[in-house]
């Protein structure tokens with residue numbers, strides 16, 4: 001499980017669905033999509049808290065194996 005907690009206290013998690021893609025990676029789904037918005041843009045993952053509007057970005061890391 002991948003937990004997310006905003007500085008305002010809003011929290012949710014991404015949980016494994018049991019589905020595995022063709023490369024052997026397990027697919028995550030968001031626990032509560034009323035808590036955050038997320039989208040992908042130019043090799044980064046952006047997460048926006050729906051409570052306070054704070055935005056986060058997770059940049060792509062090199063050498064993912």
Ligand SMILES: [Zn+2]
Pocket residue numbers: 006007008009010049050051052053054
């Ligand atoms: Zn927040």
